[in-house]
Amino acid sequence: MALQASRLEVGQTHEEVVVEDLKRTQLVQYSGASGDYNPLHSDEVFATKVAGYPTVFAHGMLTMGLTGKMLTNWVGDGRLTSFGVRFVGQVWPGDTLTSRATVAAIREAGATKLVDLTVETVNQDGRTVMTGAASARIDP
Amino acid sequence: MAVDRFPVEAGHILMFARSIGDANPIYSDEEYARKTEVGRVIAPPTFVQSSAQFDPDWPLRPKIGEPWFGSGKEPTGARSNPTGGSGGGGAGAGLHAEQHFEYHRHLKPGDVLRGVTKDGRRWEKEGRRGGRLQFxxxxxxxxxxxxxxxxxxxSVGVRTEKLPEQS
Incomplete structure (x- = not known):
């Protein structure tokens, strides 16, 4: 179901828990699918002994992918026209992430109606791990 | 980064959707997809990043016959860590700071993509925790x-002079 301009207003939000208790195995899955095999994301020995991190941590792109799921669930499949993010905090195994989209504007580009959204993903402590923006085609 | 040929395949899309925990049938079920507005299986919005699989020079994939910097007998298998431009990099070197996509249309199985990469802007900033940051x-x-x-x-990558302190 696509969003309808007539039923949207600026400030309206949609949020979803996009991962609960993130598992290291999911980082391995993401490495395998995406092709980003950086050992920082799957190799505990390398991440701790060589890189000096407390453990492995998530690919930024995994957080973006998880957040994208919230967006497509809300705006509908094939409706996104843009999606951009900044990675502002690391995501660790065990984290639970909540992603939220907020309507920033409803506009027209030619015959097309679009919604502009601001996007934020926070962890279980309320710390922001990613911020961003997206636009999607909506129905009148 | 240069990707001459990125074949978009149904199995790859399914594995990618699983890896981001997305059970949406639009990414795998053709029969379901036919009845939707989209009309066919498509790829999730961040899927195109897995074009790295088809980049022969992508530094963050072990290559046959070449040393790999991950752990084996020793905590690291290489003297220096490769650093990837878009996808992060080695220890304390490169991390992914930003990623932006503009969709002119959404990808579908059967597409064969070609990626043309050019350098964008470069800038520096004094980091609060990580020394000088190079973007x-x-x-x-x-x-x-x-x-x-x-x-x-x-894509925006950032390099730090030292590891950011953990909090």
Missing amino acids: MEMITEFYDQNDELVITAR
Whole structure:
């Protein structure tokens, strides 16, 4: 179901828990699918002994992918026209992430109606791990 | 980064959707997809990043016959860590700071993409925790089998002089 301009207003939000208790195995899955095999994301020995991190941590792109799921669930499949993010905090195994989209504007580009959204993903402590923006085609 | 040929395959899309925990049937079920507005299986919005699988020079994939910097007998298998431009990098070197996509259309199984990457802006900033930060932007335009622009990707990588302190 696509969003309808007539039923949207600026400030309206949609949020979803996009991962609960993130598992290291999911980082391995993401490495395998995406092709980003950086050992920082799957190799505990390398991440701790060589890189000096407390453990492995998530690919930024995994957080973006998880957040994208919230967006497509809300705006509908094939409706996104843009999606951009900044990675502002690391995501660790065990984290639970909540992603939220907020309507920033409803506009027209030619015959097309679009919604502009601001996007934020926070962890279980309320710390922001990613911020961003997206636009999607909506129905009148 | 240069990707001459990125075949978009149904199995790859399914594995990618699983890896981001997305059970949406639009990414795998053709029969379901036919009845939707989209009308066919498509790829999730961040899927195009897995074009790295088809980049022969992508530094964050072990290559046959070459040393790999991950752990084996020793905590690291290489003297120096490769650093990837768009996808992060080695210890304390490169991390992914930003990623932006513009969708001209969404990808579907059967597409064959070609990625053309050019350097974007470069800038520096004094980091609060990580010393001097160097930002590098790269823009990749993905064209399909009909030479039509389908996705424009803009990636910003950041390098720090030292590891950020953990909090």
